[in-house]
Amino acid sequence: MARLPQPGGDAGNWGNILNDYLSASHNADGTLKDNSISEALLDSALQTKVNTSVDDATLLVAGKVRLAGDLAGTATSPTVPGLATKLDVAVKDLDSVIITAERFAGVDLTGATNSRTALQALIDASPAGTTLLFPRGARLLVSGSLNNGGKSLFLDLNGSTIIKGSNSTLFNFTGTYETPINVTSQSVGAITTDEETKQATVLVLASAPGWKAGEVVKVFSDDVIPGGRAGNGTDESRLGEYMIVSTVNGATVTLNGLIRDAMTTNVRAAKLNNIPVGISNGHIEVLDSGIAAGWSTGISRFAALINPIVRNVHILGSSATCWNFTGCYQYLVDGCTNNFAVDKSGTNIYGYGVVDNACMFGKVIAYHAQHVRHAFTDDTPRIPIGSGPTSYGRTYGTKIIGSTCHGSTNTAWSTHSCSEAVEFIDCTAVDSMNGYGLRGRKHIVRGGKTKNTKNVIKIFAESSSDSDSWGHRIYDLTSEGSVDVAITVSLNPTSGVRETRPNYFSRIKILDHAAGLLECTNATVIMDNCDFEMAPVVPDNTHTFTLTASALEAYNSRLDYTKNTTGNNQRIFYQASTSGSKATFKDTNHINTADHGSRSVWLYLAQTSSTVDISELNIAFTMSALNATGMSSSSRFEWKVASSGLHSEWVSLSSASIPSAAQAVRVTRTRQQTITFSCTPTSAGAVLFNLPVGAVLGQQIMIVNFGTQSFTVANGVTPNTSLKTGADTSIPVGGYMNLIWSGSIWREIG
Template sequence: MATRVPIANLKGPQGIRGERGFPGLNAVPTDEAIAELLGAPDSFTGGSLRNVLPSITGSVNAADFGVVGDGVANDTAALNAAIAATPTGGRLIIPAGTYKLTQPLIDTGRSMQVEAYGATFIQSAAVPAVRFAGQWEASKAVTGAVEGTTTGSGGLLPTLTISFAGTVPWTRGDLVKLWGDDVIPGSSADITPAPASSFRVGQFFTVASVSAGSAVLLGKMRDPMTLGLRVARMSSHVISWRGGTFIGAAASPTGMFVFQALRAPSVQDVTIQNATGQAFSMAACYGYLVDSCTVDWALDDSGAGAYGYGVDDNTSEFGLVRGCRFHQPRHGYSSTGSTATVGQDAPMPHGRTYGARIVDTVVIASSSAAFDTHATGQGIVFQNCEATDAPIGYQLRGNRNRVIDCTVRNAERGVRMASDANAGQSWGHTIDGLYADNISMVVVEYVTRHGSTHPDFGVRDQRPSFVSNIVAREVYGRAFTLLNTTLNAADVDIDFSGPMDNVRALARVQDAWLRCTGEVRFELLNGVTAAPGGSAFWVTGAGSLLETTRLRITGASNMANRLSKVIATDGTPTLRIDDLLIDYFPSTGTINDPTTASSWVHYRAAVGIGGTTSFFFPLTVATNRDTLTNIVARTFEDVVLQFTLAGAQTLEQLPVARLGQKLIISNIGAGTLTINHGATPRTALNGNTAKALATGQAICLIFDGVWRQVTFI
């Protein structure tokens, strides 16, 4: 058994030339002796070792401040004392244990690193578990702001020179925020008259140089800022929190882990269970990092003010969310904004969320969009992320946000680009690389200005968004739904499943433009035949445009039973369809007219109707001009018309076609088929006279401005 001796007696026999050493390994100090030693005055500083050691080693252990860690005792005060004792730039170690919190853990305005691996924190009151905040200096009124450039080693850099009265204590590299009373363009408050509390402009800049009455800031002004400009410097202390599990107990609108006005704060290896509102709230931070964190559930109760976001990015810039997993949140990530009144002297609620990147992150079973941006979000990138079991995979509001090489599974909508119903804008987004699986409603939805009270309701937004490299399997709804938008698409491959009935359109373009390059392919092989009558595209509205360079509608022998036409139209949209390849000619043609005079659809059919003939179309009447236009004028290929007439009929007019188009007309019915000659029927027949085809006869025509009869070979 070890011998317990007082700390003062921990000396062995005296050596030949030195003091006495330790008596042996069996000597174990008592707790009382250790406490006495740590509390004893230091001979050099006069302070106790407990207070002196952190300044020497840079480290503080919360165990030295009376934490219990049994999950029952209230450890809030002891942990906050340990935080307060951590020196600037130092490290606080919170050992393994379970810590009950009744108030937030709060920093004291200094840089520090907290390591809490093995520690569990129980939030037992309706307050954040952690709240670390930076400070702002008193603001300065800005009397002028002029954009310019400065010379860097590789070229010119954008700058903003601001003017003010007096001097400021800034130095090169400091971070300042400029803000004003202008309403953020495209936000939901960007209406006339603007609400008293609106989303107002603000932006971070880096100080390049300072002189009396002015400063040069690095960066380009992203939104116009002209009214009531003010500027303030943000403190530069850096906070890093690593490790720990947090368990929520009560709804807290301010979230569990709150960072405010911090430069480059980071949270790593943290698990949050039962998040009471936002799990990680990053408000007006610059360059934050949320890395390798897990949220197992987040309360989504807007009535209680608890919005269950995994990461709530509120007016921060250049944040990074990396390698996280969010299970059952409202949104795994969401950019949000705060509102301010005219003249409000506070930098935090001003500005957009800008430049965030969310990479290698998974969201499972979200109650709303797995990944989301609000109308003030700009330049946000989702890369190599995955959304599973969600109403919406990726919802993009605001402008110029991107989805790159992402996945969505088991969702109603894959990507939704949309304004808010009655205000706000959504434009300029890019989706490049999306794999979607089991989508019940639509793969890509782009609807903007869609609420009846939206100030721009019914007006197409001409600023395009872009989608490319889209692969979707088991789609039970649509490939696209577009309203009041402009969308450029390239290389889209959609495999449709489910019933193909008379109300199903595989893509809807309403008062919108859809311009497709590369190949767009719709595969219908796995569709279930129900009541034929649907279409591949439904284009409605006189101002709508559908334009493709290569469109493939495939589905083998049953395709004709699953679509009645390729394109259905309402109003007079413009169609410019090049190189449409269909397995089988639909039962009522490629499109239904009317369309604009500048429309065309050039198709090729792989085989004929029903798989039993090489003819494009068997006709029982000779006077349906829309049908003839669909068959003859809307194809690159040579055409054979096979008439099966019960009685005598006359083919009065043929449509205009491409130069060199060949048309073979064959009569295999019981009645005579007469083809008129002249300008009205657009024919030039041999002998300048009409031709009557008896049963079994045929004629060959080639279009050279008119349909000219040639010798049938």
């Protein structure tokens, strides 16, 4: 009888004993012998199948399937009803979740009922970094806010429409900071690389942070932002800026670059955690009933985030602000549109397109906004001391690129007084109230166009304070069809003191314009290569340049009045008050018609407190009164008229004007080397007026008698002459006299 070998026995017989045992039920090839397993242990359907092939799975044969848990139905028709509300695999293993009504109870893809609860539950259940993919063409009503819960989240609307159904911000996505650490000292240091050394900021903190090179931290303090919009004394705009970590050595941290504004009060630093979020590829609208009810909340708020992204999202209508970014670093709005936003400032509803609050290096690209208050604007919230880091700091370095605004209810492209270095590159404003409104520091407008606006550019301070608005640079901007003063610069309304930090304009084209070019109050402006074209019809008393307590330098200007047919009493330059201004014009082409010249009363009219320095002024047709009045004694006024050949160095003197002291300014107003007195006396006895000091050494006066009577040039200290005869000298009819300025007296030569 076959048996198994016995441990500790059967020495030398193990192999034979084991083979005898196995051969009882196995063939020599190792397969089981027929009937080696009793029928009682087998399903009858398998009795004859053990040693044969298995039928293909397409054959419908009832099997032994346990239909329990997520499975149901029959063996031949199993179903999976338990997975209807479950993900295809564990959520933690997915990058994207497809939203369907079948999978997620409470999601209504028709927009008839509120889907907010179901969507928020899905967001809460999703791990950081999940993308929620909406079904194409769906409509989802969301009454309440969708919150990211402080984690990374992306919504791909995939062509669907989200309907804002309540007076709550629709998307409320926020990030986090690490706990702020007090700064015990700060100093200027250096960062040395393999190639060079650059300046850096060294902070000593109250405790050692766990920061790494390249991470973003905000340094902030309770100091009020200088030059910013004033608060109420408790809530104020306060300093802060994002900086990049270079090195960490215990509690000593070296940051790239220097702090822009000095911080002294309760200085802290906090790392901004990197929590990416985004919304893309869909449409947003607001219930008509909500707009009618005056909902005051907007579409979104992104706060304390690094690189939040909004891409290819189209807002069909908004009850207030569309895209709000607060305390973010390097946000992006790309390829988005806003069709409409309610703007009722009287009820504190502001229809902004993109609003940047205390962000740094944001980008708005290929963006289109219509019927909004501002397509872009910025601000820094007013907060009490000791607040969290999010709302501290200036908006800085934001770029708006290749974007358009059509039909704004206020200024299309706007900044506020706390911001710095915002750039508008190739942006357009059409049929808007104003093109650009700049407050703050060192903003840039480069390229772009405005058409059919009221003003083209307004640079101004807050109405209630002498807030900052200086250092702006506007290049290569073209405007057509504006109806009010093209450029206004109005500063320091409280103190009335001139702002000496200039604003710059270069290569500006103001075409078909129905008003003046520039109006300045308490400002300093530098312009070059500006091209101004006046419209056919302008109001009476239109002045191309109007200054009040301001300083202007204008180089290479082209002023074209040839299309203008209506508008009397025009002037190129007008000084409106006695507060004193200074204007410098060099190489100006004044292109006009004889008709326009007849309607221009003065070329330049100023107060005696104003100084005007005009050189190389080329005029097509003279004005009805060419030589300017007023101006200080140090003013210069050098011009020539193409149509008549007249110029500032040709002084026509009649019998009455030969002795007139008022003519002396014709000498002091020009630095040209030679001045000609064309005298035409018709009665005897005239004596030339006492000569003023010369404008430049070696300046000469040629006195010519083209009249019918002689006249006299006096000699001596009072007339300021030294004549060859040593006495008063008569110039006969057809005679002349040459004088040269020696630096102390006019000496006769020749």
